[in-house]
Amino acid sequence: MSAASTTVPTTTYLELSQEGAGAHKFYEVTVDGLVVTVRYGRIGAAGQVQTSTFATVAKAQAAAAKKVGEKVRKGYAPAIQGQRAPRAVTRRQVTSAPSTARSVAPVLWRFRTGSSAFGIHVDDERCWVGNQAGDVYTLDHDGAVLARFSLPDGVKCLVADDFWIYAGCDDGRVYDLSSKLPFAAYDIAADVDIFWLDIHEGLLNVSDRDGRLTVIDHEDEHQWSRRSQGEHAWMVRADDRAVYHGHHRGVTAYAPDGGGELWHTPTRGGVLFGWQEDDAVYAGTAHRVVQRLAKSTGAIEATYACDSAVYSCATSPGGRFVFAGDASSSVYCFDQDGTRLWKLGTGGGSALSMQYRDGRLYLVTTDGSLVCVDASEAAISAAQQGTVPAPRDVKLAAALPTYAPATAVAAVTTVTHAPAGSVVVECVQDTGGRIRVHVVSGGYDTSWNVQFPRAIREPGARYVVDALHAAAGGFYRVRGDIRRLQ
Numbered sequence: 482m483s484a485a486s487t488t489v490p491t492t493t494y495l496e497l498s499q500e501g502a503g504a505h506k507f508y509e510v511t512v513d514g515l516v517v518t519v520r521y522g523r524i525g526a527a528g529q530v531q532t533s534t535f536a537t538v539a540k541a542q543a544a545a546a547k548k549v550g551e552k553v554r555k556g557y558a559p560a561i562q563g564q565r566a567p568r569a570v571t572r573r574q575v576t577s578a579p580s581t582a583r584s585v586a587p588v589l590w591r592f593r594t595g596s597s598a599f600g601i602h603v604d605d606e607r608c609w610v611g612n613q614a615g616d617v618y619t620l621d622h623d624g625a626v627l628a629r630f631s632l633p634d635g636v637k638c639l640v641a642d643d644f645w646i647y648a649g650c651d652d653g654r655v656y657d658l659s660s661k662l663p664f665a666a667y668d669i670a671a672d673v674d675i676f677w678l679d680i681h682e683g684l685l686n687v688s689d690r691d692g693r694l695t696v697i698d699h700e701d702e703h704q705w706s707r708r709s710q711g712e713h714a715w716m717v718r719a720d721d722r723a724v725y726h727g728h729h730r731g732v733t734a735y736a737p738d739g740g741g742e743l744w745h746t747p748t749r750g751g752v753l754f755g756w757q758e759d760d761a762v763y764a765g766t767a768h769r770v771v772q773r774l775a776k777s778t779g780a781i782e783a784t785y786a787c788d789s790a791v792y793s794c795a796t797s798p799g800g801r802f803v804f805a806g807d808a809s810s811s812v813y814c815f816d817q818d819g820t821r822l823w824k825l826g827t828g829g830g831s832a833l834s835m836q837y838r839d840g841r842l843y844l845v846t847t848d849g850s851l852v853c854v855d856a857s858e859a860a861i862s863a864a865q866q867g868t869v870p871a872p873r874d875v876k877l878a879a880a881l882p883t884y885a886p887a888t889a890v891a892a893v894t895t896v897t898h899a900p901a902g903s904v905v906v907e908c909v910q911d912t913g914g915r916i917r918v919h920v921v922s923g924g925y926d927t928s929w930n931v932q933f934p935r936a937i938r939e940p941g942a943r944y945v946v947d948a949l950h951a952a953a954g955g956f957y958r959v960r961g962d963i964r965r966l967q
Contacts, residue, residue: 488514488538493549495557496524498565507562508552512545514538519548522668523653524565527888529668529935533910544914577847580810580826581788585869587860588828589841589853590624592875598845600639601834602646608843609658610851611636611648617658622841624853624875628882630663632656638834642680644950645958649678655685656886657932660947662893662963663886664934667697677755681719682953683932684737688714692728696739699932699956700917705739716755718762722776725762727752732764732774744779748772754793754834758800765791771805771815785815788824795835795842804842804856806832812844812854814861823861827852828872890937895965899945905966906931906949910940920949920957931957937965 490513498505507528509520515535522528535541592610600611607627611617613635619627634652641647645659647666655667655678667685669675674690683699692712696704709728716727723734723743729751734743750768757763761782765771771785771794785794789807796803802822803815810831814822830847837843842856855861855870863869887893899905905921916938918931931949947961 488512490514493545494560494562495549495552496560496565497552497555497557498524507560508548508557509562510545510548512541515541517541517545517548526652529665531916531935532939533914533916534940548914576808577831578789578809582811582824582826584825584864584867585828586812586825586842587855587864587869588872589855589870590873590875591829591853592618592620592624592626592851594618594849594851596635596849597833597847598636598849598851599833600636600648601836601843601845601851602639602641603836603838603843604641608851608853609639609646610845611639612845612849615650617648618851620851620875622853624873626875626877626881628884630656630658631883631885632663633886637675638678640678640680642683644960645680647678647680647685649675649687651675655680657959660959660961660963661884662934663884664936664963665886666699666932666934668935669695669697676713676715677717679717679719679724681721681737683956683958684719684954686717686719686724688717688726688728690714694724694726694735696724699952699954699958700930707735707739707742709733710745711751713751716752716764718755718757720757720776725755725757725774725776727755727762727764729767732762732779734776734779746774746779746781748781749784750790753791756794756796758796758798761800763794763796763800763803765794765805767791769807771803773800773803783817783819785813785819786821787811787813793832793835793844795837797837802837804835804837806835806844810846812842814856823865825861825864827854886936887934888936890939890942890965893937893944893963893965895967896945897967899966903945903947904949906933906944906946908933908938908940908942908944916940918944925949925957926951929956931959933959934963937963 492511494509511518519531594612596612596614598612602609608620615632617630634650637649648656653669654665657666679686685697687695692709695706711728711730714728718725731747733745750766752764754765767790773783789809793806805813832844842854844852918933943966945964949957
């Protein structure tokens with residue numbers, strides 16, 4: 482019988498909990514023979530798991546002791562799991578009054594998700610909607626429901642970065658939904674209460690309840706953070722030039738490398754939503770306006786007046802038309818200089834997020850609906866005269882494909898060989914003890930890391946993916962399915 486098999490497993494559980502909005506997280510290390518398992522995350526959550534195997538029991542115990550010592554020096558202390566309650570997550574509280582508009586928008590179709598919805602993204606192929614129940618649905622542009630992703634907690638927002646779609650959730654994680662196997666691509670620090678997210682070239686930008694902006698790279702490693710002048714930061718947008726952060730005192734632009742503040746502009750009321758075009762950002766505020774700010778200077782270039790607090794806004798390409806949704810279940814359209822062209826009722830709740838695409842305006846609302854509005858000139862003109870189509874209520878398919886994040890290697894499909902045209906990657910433990918993923922197949926830079934699910938990383942394990950794409954930050958992103966190579 483080996484020494485490893487006779488060793489009794491030992492577990493050390495630590496917590497770090499600070500007053501106010503400070504850290505509230507745990508760190509657990511278990512040694513079982515040659516295997517060291519680390520579990521960490523927000524207090525009360527399941528957390529993330531990393532497993533490492535060592536050549537001898539002594540080396541495993543030494544590695545575990547080193548990990549525990551590092552955390553104790555950072556302020557962690559021994560605790561009993563379950564005695565300290567999880568910190569409450571801020572869920573956006575909104576009210577929705579009936580619309581005062583005399584006419585209703587020309588709604589083509591409506592899909593009711595069953596829970597209040599904030600997340601929306603519309604691309605060339607499909608429409609995405611995410612709700613507070615943790616459900617993300619995909620539909621085609623005609624309203625047919627294609628698939629469902631079942632995530633562990635409420636969806637705060639959906640954001641896109643080129644081909645990739647991410648869902649920011651109330652459990653503090655950001656899930657990559659770009660393949661059938663959704664996975665936690667980023668795990669945000671336990672002291673960050675997410676309000677909104679944006680991702681640009683793999684860099685995750687997080688705005689939170691306390692008015693902070695936190696930037697995290699593709700390997701889930703903290704890059705920099707700033708605390709803005711105001712709290713309740715419901716807006717963050719990013720491009721190559723800056724990160725634009727909207728909070729209750731206005732909009733602040735920061736250099737993308739964290740080098741400092743570029744400008745700050747007070748807005749008419751606290752910012753509740755943000756949008757961006759190439760040269761301008763748009764801030765919807767609690768004081769019934771959308772304001773357009775120049776990205777270069779922060780100067781306010783135009784103001785779009787609504788009749789109630791603005792929950793969401795969007796533009797047609799280039800900012801030719803500006804759309805807004807208010808707290809009174811109305812949707813507005815303005816020309817780019819600020820002239821109101823129309824105001825119509827949504828026919829349901831207030832629009833919490835919106836996006837314009839190809840003559841249609843897509844809304845997600847307080848009653849949990851994804852609504853497709855015909856925003857063509859002819860349809861809007863007819864609606865103003867009281868003529869609108871009968872909205873089509875979309876129904877779920879009887880056998881809808883449903884996908885959930887993999888939480889263990891066993892949940893991943895295993896193959897015995899790599900299909901032609903696929904790419905093989907391998908989990909490698911670096912000198913700091915972290916498990917990275919590198920490319921094995923030829924034609925790739927083997928020194929670059931691959932953004933990959935942490936829950937299924939094991940030293941030496943190999944996986945097959947459909948394709949990899951190089952990102953500007955010097956790493957690879959997965960496209961398509963992930964299968965374990967036996």
